[in-house]
Amino acid sequence: MKKSYFLIIFTLFLFIITISYSYFYKKEDVIKIGFVGALTAKYSVLGNAMMNGIILAFEEENYKINGKEIELIFKDDKKDIEVNKKIVNDFINQGIKIVIGNVTSSMTKISMSIINEHKDMFMISAASASNEFSGIDDQFFRVHVANNEQRFSSFATYIKDSGFKKIYGIYDPENVTYTKDYLENFEKSFLLHGGKKFIQYSKIGNLDFLLKDIKEKNPDLLLICANSVDAARVVQYLRINGIFTQIASSEWAMTSTFIENSGKYSEGIIFNIDYDENSKKDEFVKFVNNFENKYKTFPSMYAVKGYELAKIIIELLKMGNETELKKNILLKKEFNGLQNTITFDEFGDVVREFNTYKIINGKFEKIK
Template sequence: MKKLIFIFVLISLAFLAIFISSSKKDEEIKIAFVGALTGKYSVLGNAMVNGILLAFEEINYEIDGRKIAFVLKDDKQDEDLNKNIINNLIANNTKIVIGNVTSSMSKVSMSIINNYDDIFMISASSASNEFSKKDDNFFRVHVANNAQRFDSFTNYVIKNNFKKIYGIYDPYNETYAKDYLINFEKSLVSKGENKLLTYEKTDINLDLLVDNIKKKNPDLILICANSVDFARIIQYVRLKGITTPFASAEWARTPSFIENSGKASEGVIFNIDYDEKSSNPNYKEFVNKYVKKYGIPPSMYASKAYELSKIIIEILKVGDETEIKQNLLAKREFEGLQDKIIFDEYGDVIRKYYNFKVINGEFVRVDE
């Protein structure tokens, strides 16, 4: 009798396991992109969406029998709207968020997400050092603005004898943009160089900006802003006869920057962890797929969004979406499009940076 009961229990447990497994496969994996899809930051957001969609289409929006339900949410760079979006996603039981486009909006999202242990957020662009060394559920495939990240950039600046540097940043994404200038300056000072002459904002009256630049007489103008604002500023400054070289954060390094600024873009220096002329076979294959689908070459942000989507897919094959952080940290090292992506215990990555200059309307890699 006891033996029959034992067999019955085993059979019941087996059926229960099959039922649970079957039920799990019927459930959708809910993934949301939250970021700027309209307005001046949409150049980044729409490129990221292109990369994400390409990655999910390759697996037909399905992982181990479970369908991926993917939604797009435009935060419009609006703090209150962004809060509502995140709260609604949580109420809808969404466990994976890709975003935001700007560090300022990522900060808003994480102020809510940090209250939940089972929600994971990963970004292709948020680089503020404010997120570094925090044991939370926010990961990035984009390098943080720490002083070490600027080594190759400041070496280039020193080698080219740029001593007086005029800083400009976007106050509407201050969490990233001002942080960029601060940590660039830290790297520079650590090598015995001077601090920046000033920290100016992109929303300053342009005639006043021109007057200030003439008074300060810098050797180099370093700007951290989106491609639209940078194009507007450099065109006006050049129109007023100022020939001071410009350097820029990777944020503005998009094809649209050269299109919008025209000849004014010539000579602009960028320091970036992305080379569109990379010979890596993974990257070449991705570019071919991207061009075939969208008819244009991918930007850095499309590429990084594709990379993080591939990482999500790989980790979801190991466990469900509530375990994504621990499963990702258990592996840590992933094959990227151009190099390996290695996460530290806080979800930050280290990648190699290169210096580029706009020459004849193209981004050309230059030596330190």
């Protein structure tokens, strides 16, 4: 009886030890990486493209780095401040130290306000370009170039040399941290290159008012900063109603969705971007082939940047643990992108080469 009792106690003890070991072993050997961004509604074309690029990069590593499993957790911020806060706080409660996000600068600002309180965390974005985040020593880095003078230099020169003087700015009010910031910083660069102040800033809202105001002010260039769906809607409405003024747009709208939604009215529209879908670089061609084999579609700029961002995280994790990403990114500074070198400054901002494109015969063609 005593022997049987001892055997039961011993077996229970072994069971508890095994379970405890498995729990702690698993906890220590899994690196969780959180993604927060738009995965539904009108901004989802960006968020889902980034997600696909990120997944492809980690699949190439079989979700394992230095013997540790990688677990990706994707969350939809729904473009809702409270939802976004809840997601980030949940990441913190789970002990997640690496956060990818957000798709829009407005939502990134919300995430940053929480993450910057935790010095062992690191947040990196594939899209947030507001210059409001520049030059700050915090926990936020990005692979997308900020809306600074360097970013707009070649574009401002092209616009001025093309003879455009009276510029009318149009922006998406739902992501004002990025969109109005884009217009304001382009204007600063335009002035530095000898151009003139914008004649107007207008929100995308009442399109009848926008149409009337443009007719009255008679600009020679409309510069739109909005997502591909809203930008296409504005372009189509203006063209149908007799506005044939030259239009330029931010890179945010430079997707196949823009051409699909605006149709023939997309012809001749100008973009400035640090991405070339016709690049012949070996790394890019290989990525495109792998992406198309997996997803049966051509990758957008945001899929590319999601992939590049993930490859940087992978390289950093191979250098040290997940709480050392900021330190190691500042030590290395330069990383190989799919089309060019990605160079970080001490504040986590990057320098990349930009080119100007025009839609010709329904395709994005680079302007020399």
